[in-house]
Amino acid sequence: MTDALFQPVAIGPYRLPHRVAMAPLTRSRAGQPGDVPTAMNAHYYRQRASAALIITEATQISPQGQGYAWTPGIYNQDQVHAWRQVSTQVHEAGGLIFMQLWHVGRVSHPSFQPGNGLPVAPSALPVPGKTFIVDEQGQGVWSDVPVPRALTTEQIAEIVSDYRQAARNALAAGMDGVEIHAGNGYLLDQFINSNSNQRQDAYGGSIEHRARLLLEVVEAVVAEAGAERVGVRLTPMGRFMGMGDETPEATFGYIVQALNRWPLAYLHLVEPAVVGTVKDENFDPRWDAIIAQLRATWHGVLMLAGGYDPATANQAVASGRADLIAFGRPFLANPDLPRRIREGLALNTPDPSTFFGGDQRGYVDYPSHP
């Protein structure tokens, strides 16, 4: 039984017919040169338009915000124009689509940076991770990440205005709203977590200071899009890209309480049982307590993602743990996922070898159920 997933729910001005959302999924197939969506990308999203809400793959707000090969941008008019074909296709098929806005911070490489400079971060601390770059032969290869440079306060202000412009561009591209990516060890998460932020100015030190950049970004994006068209994604206790916080209950409790200032479309949390794309068998046992705490603190709609199957998703909604569930890998492999869940049909299996980069294989050729 999956009845709980098939009750309508409102987010901002939108009435969703059910609660099976598509999680943001980087697929590294943007058109080159220029990191612009293609007709194939538009087709991929159209195939998945039966989602209650599509959240696009993470989309860089500036050249500086890019950290991986072939990810799309939303900082110039060519990209706005190209994204419009995506929103048009999804709308024609009856869907709703928010764009995930992304700045990777230190998880980048000079080959993406303006002037081949160093990637930026709250503090000059290295990332215990790798990124995916294009080599001289045009092939994608994994690469170590250099020690980043710490941002000045003036440079931080420029990033806030890049977010605002990106939100404006997303709406101009026909998006129904935007999701601010504040998780998975990227820039906003690097500011939030105590182990990646050693600043001693207004953006580091206390919880209030570490949360400041996220809240400034939310304020700027809300000014552009209206709170009811803005969602925020957080990964409390996530360990991807070396994240860690000394007092996660206090840090994320403060942030969620502060986000209540705006009537946002939704808050989106990722279960820490999934680190990046890998199941973490040793996830922090405090998670169940923290999610209950954040659920009680948050006044709006709560979306959860991470390792859900139809039964556990339905249980999460039925029990009140979440209002909506975002599916990542299951939606990647099943363009008609809501119908399959509702009718109890078998699911296609995702193929990790085609997750990032490549052509139509493993992208638009997963079949719908006959």
Ligand SMILES: Cc1cc2nc3c(=O)[nH]c(=O)nc-3n(C[C@H](O)[C@H](O)[C@H](O)COP(=O)(O)O)c2cc1C
């Ligand atoms: C191929 C792939 C790409 C992903 N890209 C993003 C992304 O762009 N932004 C993001 O916030 N999370 C991203 N994630 C994380 C997913 O949104 C989701 O949280 C994760 O896959 C766990 O959900 P699942 O178990 O339903 O797949 C990605 C995951 C995968 C597998």
